[in-house]
Each structure stands twice: as structure tokens, then as C-alpha cells.
Amino acid sequence: xxxxxxSPRTEDETAQVTLSIDGREVTVPEGETVLAxxxxxGVETPTICWAPNLxxxxxxxxxxxxxxxxxxxxxxxxxxxxxxxxISTDSERVRHSRRMVLEFLGSANDLSQASEIADWSRTYGxxxxxxxxxxxxxxxxxxxxxxxxxxxxxxxxxxxxPVRIQDDLYIRAYERCVLCYKCVEACGDDAQHTFAIAVxxxxxxxxxxxxxxxELPDSACVxxxxxxxxxxxxxxxxRTEFDLRAVGEWRPDDQAxxxxxxxxxxxxxxLELHVQDERIVKVTSPADHSVTSGHLCIKGRFGWQYVHAxxxxxxxxxxxxx
Amino acid sequence: xxxxxxSDAEPTASERRAVLAALSVDEASDGxxxxxxxxVVRAGMQRRKRMRHQLLPALHALQREVGWISPGGLNFVxxxxxxxxxxxxxxxxxxxMFRTEAPTHELSVRHVCVDPICALAGAAPLAEHxxxxxxxxxxxxxxxxxxxxxxxxxxxxxxxxxxxxxxxxPDSLLVxxxxxxxxxxxxxxxxIGRDRGHSESxxxxxxxxxGGGAALDxxxxxxTDEVISQVTxxxxxxxxxxxxxxxxxxxxxxxxxxxxxxxANIDESEPGTFKDRLLCExxxxxxxxxxxxxxLTVGAEHGWIYIRGEYPLATQRLRQAIAQARxxxxxxxxxxxxxxxxxxxxxxxxxxxxxxxxxxxxNSLEGFRGEPRNKPPFPTTHGLFGRPTVVNNPExxxxxxxxxxxxxxxxxxxxxxxxxxxxxxxxxxxxxxPGLYEAPFGMPLGELLGLAGGVQGTLTAVLxxxxxxxxxxxxxxxxxxxxxxTRAAGTTLGSGPVMVFNDTAEMSAVIExxxxxxxxxxxxxxxxxxxxxxxxxxxxxxxxRAGGPTEPQRELLGDIADAMGDASICGLGHTAxxxxxxxxxxxxLGDTA
Numbered sequence: 051x052x053x054x055x056x057s058p059r060t061e062d063e064t065a066q067v068t069l070s071i072d073g074r075e076v077t078v079p080e081g082e083t084v085l086a087x088x089x090x091x092g093v094e095t096p097t098i099c100w101a102p103n104l105x106x107x108x109x110x111x112x113x114x115x116x117x118x119x120x121x122x123x124x125x126x127x128x129x130x131x132x133x134x135x136x137i138s139t140d141s142e143r144v145r146h147s148r149r150m151v152l153e154f155l156g157s158a159n160d161l162s163q164a165s166e167i168a169d170w171s172r173t174y175g176x177x178x179x180x181x182x183x184x185x186x187x188x189x190x191x192x193x194x195x196x197x198x199x200x201x202x203x204x205x206x207x208x209x210x211x212p213v214r215i216q217d218d219l220y221i222r223a224y225e226r227c228v229l230c231y232k233c234v235e236a237c238g239d240d241a242q243h244t245f246a247i248a249v250x251x252x253x254x255x256x257x258x259x260x261x262x263x264x265e266l267p268d269s270a271c272v273x274x275x276x277x278x279x280x281x282x283x284x285x286x287x288x289r290t291e292f293d294l295r296a297v298g299e300w301r302p303d304d305q306a307x308x309x310x311x312x313x314x315x316x317x318x319x320x321l322e323l324h325v326q327d328e329r330i331v332k333v334t335s336p337a338d339h340s341v342t343s344g345h346l347c348i349k350g351r352f353g354w355q356y357v358h359a360x361x362x363x364x365x366x367x368x369x370x371x372x
Numbered sequence: 373x374x375x376x377x378x379s380d381a382e383p384t385a386s387e388r389r390a391v392l393a394a395l396s397v398d399e400a401s402d403g404x405x406x407x408x409x410x411x412v413v414r415a416g417m418q419r420r421k422r423m424r425h426q427l428l429p430a431l432h433a434l435q436r437e438v439g440w441i442s443p444g445g446l447n448f449v450x451x452x453x454x455x456x457x458x459x460x461x462x463x464x465x466x467x468x469m470f471r472t473e474a475p476t477h478e479l480s481v482r483h484v485c486v487d488p489i490c491a492l493a494g495a496a497p498l499a500e501h502x503x504x505x506x507x508x509x510x511x512x513x514x515x516x517x518x519x520x521x522x523x524x525x526x527x528x529x530x531x532x533x534x535x536x537x538x539x540x541x542p543d544s545l546l547v548x549x550x551x552x553x554x555x556x557x558x559x560x561x562x563x564i565g566r567d568r569g570h571s572e573s574x575x576x577x578x579x580x581x582x583g584g585g586a587a588l589d590x591x592x593x594x595x596t597d598e599v600i601s602q603v604t605x606x607x608x609x610x611x612x613x614x615x616x617x618x619x620x621x622x623x624x625x626x627x628x629x630x631x632x633x634x635x636a637n638i639d640e641s642e643p644g645t646f647k648d649r650l651l652c653e654x655x656x657x658x659x660x661x662x663x664x665x666x667x668l669t670v671g672a673e674h675g676w677i678y679i680r681g682e683y684p685l686a687t688q689r690l691r692q693a694i695a696q697a698r699x700x701x702x703x704x705x706x707x708x709x710x711x712x713x714x715x716x717x718x719x720x721x722x723x724x725x726x727x728x729x730x731x732x733x734x735n736s737l738e739g740f741r742g743e744p745r746n747k748p749p750f751p752t753t754h755g756l757f758g759r760p761t762v763v764n765n766p767e768x769x770x771x772x773x774x775x776x777x778x779x780x781x782x783x784x785x786x787x788x789x790x791x792x793x794x795x796x797x798x799x800x801x802x803x804x805x806p807g808l809y810e811a812p813f814g815m816p817l818g819e820l821l822g823l824a825g826g827v828q829g830t831l832t833a834v835l836x837x838x839x840x841x842x843x844x845x846x847x848x849x850x851x852x853x854x855x856x857x858t859r860a861a862g863t864t865l866g867s868g869p870v871m872v873f874n875d876t877a878e879m880s881a882v883i884e885x886x887x888x889x890x891x892x893x894x895x896x897x898x899x900x901x902x903x904x905x906x907x908x909x910x911x912x913x914x915x916x917r918a919g920g921p922t923e924p925q926r927e928l929l930g931d932i933a934d935a936m937g938d939a940s941i942c943g944l945g946h947t948a949x950x951x952x953x954x955x956x957x958x959x960x961l962g963d964t965a
Contacts (some may be wrong), residue, residue, distance in 0.1 A: 254896060269458070
């Protein structure tokens, strides 16, 4: 899915709709979303579960905007733009819900590796510590309705999971998972069609799981790494990054990104090699690339170790052999 | 199976048999690829989606046979239906009635409701008693038997599910204010004072003698436009809680292209609500007739009943009624002589309040997790299987039968201008005679309580609309029970539960339980509801222990409520704070320190 609302287009190319974003008239092609209209109007919108190369699932609700005539706020990422819509992106209601969503996530998850969410949290004044002070921290004793929930522990319940390291290619740290569904989409209908993972459980206990939490090598996983590429919080992380972070050597600012074409087959997937200290530390693909839409296979994603193999001296050949 | 990866776990012979008996597929056929012509095959996702709606019946069969969804059983279901095991596991773990860990016993499981009314009636000692007798006990949310609390439902292990109270004890009380006048609408008229449950009174002949079949005849005689115009003129609105105008819904679906669906939403799970259970148990043929009326009116081919899994008697009677209706020609390729095909399939839920939300119901029925979809698009254009769909509550559907029987003018002779007709109220808790009451919209709350034998003791509060509703105090006795008056008073009728609490009820315990209910029943899809319901419950628990809220806690509860109400995907999140906030306003959580 390519977002092209900012590119100039002629009237007859496709039907257009005009709507109002914060009092400013914006025209976008029919079928575009309110989010695209906001972007076209120059309004930055926080998103967590939205990605340009995935179907919107509108579950994080951080992109909500106020639509005149609607009882509740609406998710900008998935709501189709309609002619005459009056949208407010910075009303008190919008700011409140965005702040609360960010605060909820901050109170439930480890967001230390989600720099974008941290930025938005500052912008909206989210204060996850509110739940520590006036929530259940320090509370003890039984409740009248004691059916064994984990709410008996002091402090607000958090997503508490050990890091799963089951192979050399990527790790899963679900205490950082905000359940944005992106990995499930990338593994499933939106890219890979492998369906190795899904959301299991319900409510606060919902988690991304293989069947019966089977270890990844035993699951349907084909190690394309597309789930890792779309994860917004570092809950899924390439092993290279995880290991470098563990020793304090993960330095994104020192990384050069080189674009190249995958050498394995003839499809022509573009790769972005993230290089730190002369070593490849991560491979991605641009979300807007016409061949990959940001998705790769195991070879393009992980099959780069040969680049760092000891130098190989080719045998001399004579011109006659050509 | 070409393209799905399964573990090595194999099903046992009994698991295999149980699953196949529940499905309409041939084991020999590879689930994913079907050759329908030498040069045409159906395969992959399309084929998969065609069979996936049988996932819930298959999981029910496994659960009943071996007491859990085992890896081997899940693999077999996945292979047979073409469902990836991770997704089937995600579905199995969504529902209260399915276990994904091996049970330590071979017993049927007694589900004991611990929601407020049953808690007042002694659910905790009952659960203890059952445990001491060696039974397997599972504490669960409302079982829809509030008029005979405390409620128990037995989920059978190699035996049919059953409700002990169905076979013993007195019949549930039915009262109708409008039943005495033939020209007034009354859903309960034919059910009151009848021998209940006797096979004779359940026969098609007996139903016809009671006037059954007239609505279907009238619908076929009048035709689509006239039926919809009468429903619209009668001012009928949905009785499931949202009160959407039925005529508008039907018109939109009638105008849509086929194939189309009609769904009877009998996933009645709102705490305090039991009306649909009684309607289905007492007059199942009327439910089937009303679904056929809806289907033939809007031009749908497929009718579905989605009934909550904890209603075994209603399920059995509806299944029997479907068979009777087929026998009578109401359903089939030429349904009721209309020239249109229409048939009904029944599906059981598996314990999830959220599946009463219409789009969550669609996902559940299609074999996906019961997570609500974002609206728009609405079910009238993108409903079940993405097709135009009418989804209505049985009470709503039976009202259509009444409109066709007496005409819109007579229908409007009772009720208020804004809320014509009658409403079924489920009275439970501290009233003299708990039961199902039919009263015209607009009857003052105090009068309804009087009909039910009055409040026992001194009234503290009434919870209108169930967990998703709100508390009103003793001063609300004059409140007219209409859609517009309750809305103006900042409360709601919802699906009709009226839960009465006197001064012996520990209100803070009631409220903490309601908060726990939403924490447990949130599907977990969207952040405001997934985390907000947890934070709300934690706060209420803390406030209860402290004896009252602090000012910052009041503010925080308000902040959480606003975000859940404004930014959640569906009605569950939108209403999850309503009862708690209303309780705080009434001082039921104690005074601010």
C-alpha cells in the first residue's frame, strides 16, 4: 500500500474528496484515510499499530481524532476520508485519549526501546507513574471477590515475560509487546502467509503466541524476519542488535545504511544494510519498495554472513576460458 | 496439507471421531485443495475461509470428549478445516469454555456464576459445597439465570451440557402487563400460564393453534417494502441494548446485493439478563418464524442463530424447532412457499461476553477470535462473511411478529411516543418476585418494582442495564422506563436487566465485581479497554479497601472512563466505566476522604 497523497495529481486521475482538518481544507483521493488527509494537511499524527505496508487494524487508538457528528473519537489510520468531514486533531478530547493510551502502555510495558512512543508520551504529557501512587501499590490483604487474579500483587499489573531466546536469528521480549498486531499481520495475510503466530488469550493476558507457545524452531516460523522488521517497540529484535545492546554497543547513530539489491535470486529485492564498525548489524527493506513492500525472505534478511567471511583468493583463469 | 505446518502431535481415535461427528466435511478430502473440475481447483485461503466457520463446533466437540483442546486434537481440526494451528490456538484460548491445558480429572465441570446477583444469593458457599462434594468447579460470569440465583451450568464431559435448575424447581415467573388485551403487543401472551416444556405444546400444531405462522403469512402477503414500512411506522428499535431503529437496518440490507445473512444474536451475556433464554425455551418456533420473516423480507438466503454456550435447553429446543420448521416447509429451497431459499444454522458460543457485540459475533461465527471490528463499515453492508447482514436480538424479532399481527397503529398504542411498544425487564436481586416482566415503555421504575412484589428491605440502588448500565438511587422510583427518559437521566435500559440491591448488600463488593467483570471480559484488542479495565479494577479494589476514594483517585477513574468511552473500538469499552462512575456519584463506593 503506497501512500501518495502528497504527490501532485490531476483532477481526472481519480475521484477526490475534500475535508477539513483543524479548519483547513484538504483534498485527497477517494479511498484514502483520514490519516493520509492529516499528513497532507501537514498535521503529524502519532501511530503505533499502523504501518504503510500493512492493513490498518486500528487497535492502538493513539491516532484517534475528533470527527464532528461522531459520538466517539475515530481512528485516523483506518477511517476513510469522506467529503465534508470536519476533523479536529488537537482538541481536548483527542489530547486526552492520546495521553491516556500512551500512559496505559507506559504503565503496562517496558517502552525503553520504543523511542517514538517515548517522544509522543512527552508530547502528550503521559504520566504512567500515576498508577503507582494512587493505584494498588502497597495494597495488601484479600478482596471480597478473590478468584485468584494476579491483581493481588502490589502495584499495577504489568506485562511480565521472560525474554525468549530460541535461535540465533531473533529474540522475543514480550514485556515490551504492546499488542499492535503488526507481527501477526506480517506473518499472516499481509505478507508472509506463514501464520506461525497469532494473538492468544484474552484481555490483559492476551499475548502473541505460537500454538501452545511452541518454541520457534518447532513452529511454522520460516525466519523471514518480517515480524521483527515491523515491531515498533523492540519486543522482536534481531539477535545481532540484542547482543550488541547487551554489551552496550548498539549505536544507531554510528550506523551507515547502504541500499543494494539482494544477490540470491532474480526477484530484485532491495536491501538496506545497516553497518556499524564495518559489520552488517541489521538488514531491512524499504516499506515503499515496489518489489518487497518492506518484506524479505530468510536469505535476504539473514543470509549475509558470507560478506564477513575470510577473504577468498580466486584462482587465476585464462581469458580463453571465457 | 500443502502449506500449513503442524507439530507431530496426533489426535486420539476418540478425538478424531468427536470432531468428524461435529463437522460437515469429509476426512478424506484434503482441507486446503478441492478439485471441483479437471481444470478448476479451489485452494489456499479461499478454500480455508469457506470451512473455517466450523472451527467453534469442532473445538466444542474436542472439549466435550477429552476435557481440553489437546495439541493432537487441535492439529486434527486445523488439518481438516485448513486453519493454521497458531490461529486455532488463539481462538481456543479466547473462550471461557475451552481449556488448553490437560485436565487433572475426568469430570463434567460445574460453572458457578459469581456475578452480583448470584453472589448475593450465596454463590460462594455453593461453590464451596460443590467442591467439597468432589465436583470440578469453575467460577464464571453471569449465566443468565438471575431469576433463580445462584446459577449453575454443567459443561459435560462425554455427556450433554445441562443446567440443573432446568429439570427441577419451579418455573420462572412470567408477568405481562399487556397480555390481557389482544390488540396490544405482548411477547409473553402465549407463554404465560402454559404447560411449559411439554412436547405437545412444543409441536408445530400446538404452535399454529396459538396463532403461530401468522407473521410469516403476513410477511409473504405484504412483501418486503410493506413489512419494512410497518416496522418503521411502528417505531421498533433494537432490544439488545443499542436501540437502533430496526426498519432502517432492514431497509439497508434489503437494498444490498446478495448473498445476504440474518443473524439472531442470542449471545445474551449482559449480567442480569435472562429474557432471551426464556423466550427461546418457551416459544422456540416463534423465534424461528421471526428469523424467517426477517430473512424473506430482506432477501437473505442464510439465517444463523448464535446462542451462548451456557444455554443448553434453549439450544436443544431451537434445534428441534429448526427441524420442525423444515418439516413444515418454512425453511428450505422454497421457504414458506416464497420461491426464495432460506435456511437456518445454529451455532453455540463458548463463553465470551464480547461475542454479543455484533461484529465480534461475526468473527466468532466465522471461526476467528471474537474481537470486534471497527465500524464503519456497518453490518448492513459488511456483516457476516463480509456480506450485508441483519443482526437482531430475539426480543426485537418477536416484536416484528407482533407488529405484523396487530399493525403499527395498535402497536404504538402502548409505550411512549419515543419508545413505542413493550419492553421485557429481567428483575433480579432484592425484589419480592424475581422474574421476567413485560411492561409498556414508560412505566415508572417504582411501579415495575411494585409489580415484582416490591423491594425487600430498604432500597439502596438499582442497577439498570446490567454491568454496562448504571446505578440509580431510591429517588429514581418515578423514572419512566423509556429510552428517552433514561437517556435524559443519564442512565440506560440496555437489554432490560433491573438488578435490585437493598441495604444488606455490600455495594463496594458489587462494584468491585463489576469492574472485575470488564477486566475479565475485555477482548484485549484495543489499548484503552485492555489496560483501562485493568487499571479501573485495580483502583476500585484499592478504594474499596480504603473505604472511599481520594480526590486524585476520583480524577483518575474519570480520566480512565473518558479514554475508554472515547477511544475504545466497541461498546464494551465505551460502557466499561459507566456502572463504576454512577456508583461513585451515588456515594456507593464511600465518601471522598
